[in-house]
Amino acid sequence: MIKNPKLAKPIADASWGEFTRQLEYKAKWAGRVYIEIDRFLPSSKRCHCCGFVSESMLLDVCSWICLECERKHDRDVNAACNIKAAGLAVLAFGD
Ligand SMILES: [Zn+2]
Incomplete structure (x- = not known):
């Protein structure tokens, strides 16, 4: 960033x-x-429900709809879910 x-x-x-x-x-x-997670994790662009990663997303986008599962995400809440999952994965499996 x-x-x-x-x-x-x-x-x-x-x-x-x-x-x-x-x-x-x-x-x-x-x-x-x-726990520190990968700084390049696409936390706000990855759908926390299905794992689809949006190719590009402008910084002023606050909510978006996943093209794969069609769920609507609040960008910050979605990022928080992905960061939590990444942290738990590091806890369970290591880096
Ligand atoms: Zn999705």
Whole structure:
């Protein structure tokens, strides 16, 4: 995302590395598991129901309909489902 000119400055301003470091620290402190997933996972473009991956999706798209299973997805909720599934897969099977 840092290569995206529209997102680069906000992400750099938020100090993404510091954010993830704090998240890992807080997770350990609370007795939770911290897992990093593949940064190139198409979390918002992959349908969490059937696995279909949309070829392209503009950043201003907030909801979309899967061309395969025809379900309507909220982009953020769909991404959260995919990220959770990826984290659970790393827990179960490793990297
Ligand atoms: Zn689908």
